[in-house]
Amino acid sequence: MGGKVNAAKKAAGMVEDCSVIGIGSGTTIEIFLEELGRRIKEEELTVYGVPSSYQSHLAALKNGVKIVDLFQYPELDICFDGADQVDENFNCIKGGGAALTREKIVATASKKVYIIVDSSKIVERLNMPVPIEVLPFACGFVEKKLAEIGKPVIRTGSGKLGPVVTDNGNFIIDCDFGEIKKPEELEREIDEIPGVVESGIFCSKLIDGVIAGYENKAEILKGKIRHQTQRGKNLSSHTFKP
Numbered sequence: 001m002g003g004k005v006n007a008a009k010k011a012a013g014m015v016e017d018c019s020v021i022g023i024g025s026g027t028t029i030e031i032f033l034e035e036l037g038r039r040i041k042e043e044e045l046t047v048y049g050v051p052s053s054y055q056s057h058l059a060a061l062k063n064g065v066k067i068v069d070l071f072q073y074p075e076l077d078i079c080f081d082g083a084d085q086v087d088e089n090f091n092c093i094k095g096g097g098a099a100l101t102r103e104k105i106v107a108t109a110s111k112k113v114y115i116i117v118d119s120s121k122i123v124e125r126l127n128m129p130v131p132i133e134v135l136p137f138a139c140g141f142v143e144k145k146l147a148e149i150g151k152p153v154i155r156t157g158s159g160k161l162g163p164v165v166t167d168n169g170n171f172i173i174d175c176d177f178g179e180i181k182k183p184e185e186l187e188r189e190i191d192e193i194p195g196v197v198e199s200g201i202f203c204s205k206l207i208d209g210v211i212a213g214y215e216n217k218a219e220i221l222k223g224k225i226r227h228q229t230q231r232g233k234n235l236s237s238h239t240f241k242p
């Protein structure tokens with residue numbers, strides 16, 4: 001728990017006055033927003049944000065972030081989000097909170113993307129089931145196609161009978177692929193199935209840094225600087241240092 005809080009606080013300290021931020025979802029982001037709210041009040045900052053879920057929309061509003069959208073700001077300054085698992089090259093699995101599609105949109109729309117995690121989520125290779133958002137109409141077909149390459153399970157939740165319905169009105173399939181050796185290839189393969197809206201694999205090219213929290217500190221890991229194809233900048237990469 002301490003690691004998550006330390007990482008979220010460090011991230012909140014990186015937000016600049018008058019910036020437009022992409023806001024992920026999850027419990028880590030909720031702590032980030034509380035800390036950001038404290039800064040907004042004490043330092044009289046103005047922060048604009050595009051939230052990726054109803055959860056983070058409500059939390060951002062409560063903490064004084066001015067909610068804007070991608071019509072107003074198709075490009076965002078910086079995005080902060082949590083993750084369920086991060087590998088040492090900064091590939092991530094996201095979507096434990098079923099918000100992966102909007103999370104990928106706000107991340108891709110941002111000039112910089114930082115993932116905030118408790119250090120216990122960092123692994124050598126991704127190996128947990130990948131959340132995949134699917135059009136309900138296509139769910140049976142997508143499940144069958146996924147069963148050819150993994151073990152798919154339609155996600156059900158609490159507070160409602162039947163499948164979890166996302167903020168976009170879709171279903172989630174969690175698909176176990178075992179150890180994921182080539183995340184980028186797998187992401188592409190999943191995305192090619194008609195009916196798949198988005199997958200929870202966030203490849204390292206999207207991520208500029210990981211803010212890792214430990215019991216008594218937080219560190220910004222910059223193991224890889226992402227390819228800058230969307231932004232026309234040069235690619236550079238550094239060695240991962242845990």
Ligand code: 5RP
Pocket residue numbers: 024025026027028029081082083084093094095096097098099100103
């Ligand atoms: C939601 C996500 C979250 O970022 C991820 O599940 C991590 O959540 P938490 O911060 O609660 O551990 O991808 O779709």
